[in-house]
Amino acid sequence: MYKQIAKALLVPIIASISSFPALDVEDCMPPKSHYRNIQCTYNKHLFVAYDDDYRPQALLNIKGKVTASLKDFDKVEAWLYSDGFFPVLKNDQVGYINEQGKLVVPTIYDNLIDPNDKYNEVWANPVYQGKIVVVKDGAYGVIDTNNKVILSY
Template identity: 50%
Template sequence: MFTKPTLASATSKLIPLAAVIGSACFALPAQANYYDCKPPKTSYAEVDCTSDGDYYLGFNKDRQLQALLNKQGKVIASLKGYDSVSWTVSDGVIAVMKNDKVGYVNTRGKLVVPTIYDNLIDPDDKYDETWANDASEGRIVVAKNGKFGIIDTSNKVILPFTSKYRTIEGMTEGMAPIMSKSGKWGFLDKNGKEVVPPKYEGLDGNFGGVYGFRQGLAGVYDGNKWGFITKTGKVAVPFVYDEIRPFSEGLAGVLKNGKWGFINGANKTIIPFKYSDKNVERYSVNYMGANYFVFNEGVAEVATINDKTVCINKSGKSVACPDY
């Protein structure tokens, strides 16, 4: 077992997103699907939803994994013998673990990537529950004997396993965050080419994880302020913000001078800076109110006042909050 570095920043500052705790990389649409999910009726003692409404996981009364199910509750394939399975279906594959080794099955239950890769959980980081990465555009970031590499969903090696980086994080939108030996962040493309050299002090993230690219932009920290870059490394939003959220539904929540507002990808203010940071509940040093200022189906949480959550729509008008 290797030790992963502290994520999100080479410093101690961690900045969050919507708190989606999956067993692999997370994404907001998957969160919405998961909360909306209604498991089909089956003979299994327990049925879990996945991020894809077409697939479910069946367990026996001892919580042992049994089968992959369709939305009618019928068995697609046996999953007996695996110790863990991801709830995320991405690029048609699902991460599985057996004897502390990670592999991937397809949606027919066939093992397309053998269980030979490292469990990515860092036992010294209680906030990091990521034991495997999701696929993105046919690529998966994996580790073997403590070295990181990139494979495709048929287990072909795209980027040979290397110790050049302290870590390579899971891909989003075909881009993988990298951390240099000196603790700086950059990005590889899906073919393993270093397109954004590791020079940033931090990446937008939460709970020991980083978000990477969302809607073509990634939040980065220059050591003083936060901004956003494109996939070519061009600065799209200048480094002027004290805290940020990733882009969702075309907007990003950003903090400046103690007030939150929303900008678009051209740094135009769409919803004015009027939401006080004092109304953001921050439960711990690392959990920095990740559920605030992220739009999901047109609604975003912007405050908690007198134990009541306040939500707005994309016009900035107060609306009822979702009941998760």
């Protein structure tokens, strides 16, 4: 039953992602920085900088100033930024950071990539209205952005 409820929560999340305003290349103006690879987010004042191998390096503000180091993470999903949070991946475990780069949901949740689905590259769900659908030990659950369990796994 919990799995159906958790999956039902994915519908509004997916709908919210598809309703994000499209960021045109012209709309995205990465700041000047010594980083060569800078990705826009849905917050026009926040950017994610990557090294040449696309490992996350830093959160940047609109002036190109580093506001937080991201070097502790294997991945940071800039395009899944939502409600002020970014999904992060460390040692194949998912967690979430806030706009200041603070880890607010520890990296203890399962990576969502299905090894049998070669087209699926989504490894985390975005935050939706302060809630996140997560998977732990193969079971779905819902947490809030303080890592409080709302719907058990």
